[in-house]
Amino acid sequence: MFLDSIPYLNEILTMSFIAIFMAISPGSDFVMVTRNSIFYGRKAGLYSALGISTAVWFHVAYSIAGLAVIISNSIILFSILKYLGAAYLIYIGWKTFTSKSIVDIEQNKSHLDISNLEAFKTGFISNVLNPKTTIFFLSIFTQVVTIETPIWIQLVYGMIISFAHLIWFITVSYLFTHPILLDKFYKSKKTIERIIGSVLIAFGLKVALTSNN
Template sequence: MSFEISPFLPELISVSIVAVFMAISPGADFVMVTRNSVFFGRTSGLYSSLGISLAIWIHVAYSIAGLALIISQSIVLFSLLKYLGAAYLIYIGWKTFRSSSTLEVELEADHAALSNLAAFKIGFITNALNPKTTIFFLSIFTQVVNPHTPIWVQMIYGGIISLCHLVWFSCVSIFLSQPALLKRFHDWKSAIEKVIGGLLIGLGVRVATTDLG
């Protein structure tokens, strides 16, 4: 078995470019990291970012196994994924929208009201149930990656995609949890809760009612 990477450099560059755009494109992951960073502090945002980056490996696994194409072509499986993801976004959005009396903007990250495990799970589930992420991986592993590309190379591609998400969302969390920004967020806490809650609900409704195939 050859472990020479140079024959796959064009693929690697293409995957890396797509990975960057995949990570920074606005969507449920971004809104969820924003929510946790603003309301619960930097640590919660970072754990949510870690959850997102690790959930990427679920998509990598089924793509390498060739299941992405099956999922995309199965109305039942893809619809199940789509509605589960939509329901989760609406659920979190509704909790955020109506919880202005209990959510507090944390001015110190080590006093976050959301446990690290809970923050991680929110990020993980949000990405794992995101049908748009499935579409991204379908396009990467059917249009960019050659079917004969060795599994170890495809694993490198997965690592690049996961790392891009971890770096991007960690940067988002660090930026949004700056003390100066959090003090401003505190002044507008109720309005921000309504906006972010509404965005999550809107994203959930859009996922549920849009044909992503």
């Protein structure tokens, strides 16, 4: 099977580069992981990263099935996806902006908490309902993947993209839960909450204005 993959080496290398670029590009996923990490702790950030990397397989599945073309060309389906994603980001952004959490400055500890499942869900939903991700996968599976590309090779591409997202957002979670950054965060918590909330709302509005063209 390894020898069979050699003809697709260029595709694999191209997909790996795209996966890295796709993962590190600033967007709502980045803000969501950052939010959960600094508000609820590293564990919440890690589960959010896992949610995002799992959501990638949802996009891979419908792309392989050829549904990405249907979604991107259907005004109704694309609009449903777009407005659901926008509403979710605006909702989370507003909750963050208006947060009334109690913070113990002396102990550098927030009294907020979030379950592992809830952290996973925020990452998963943020990625699944992002119409730009749908467009991104459409471009990948129409410009990089050919008709001759075997299904198992396409699954390898999905694994590459999912793994790139997982590693990147785990890194983000560890970075934003570093003691030095957390100390600065707790000293300016309300300001940071409002900034992150505003950014999520802005991303929501941007998603709402996304075109499928």
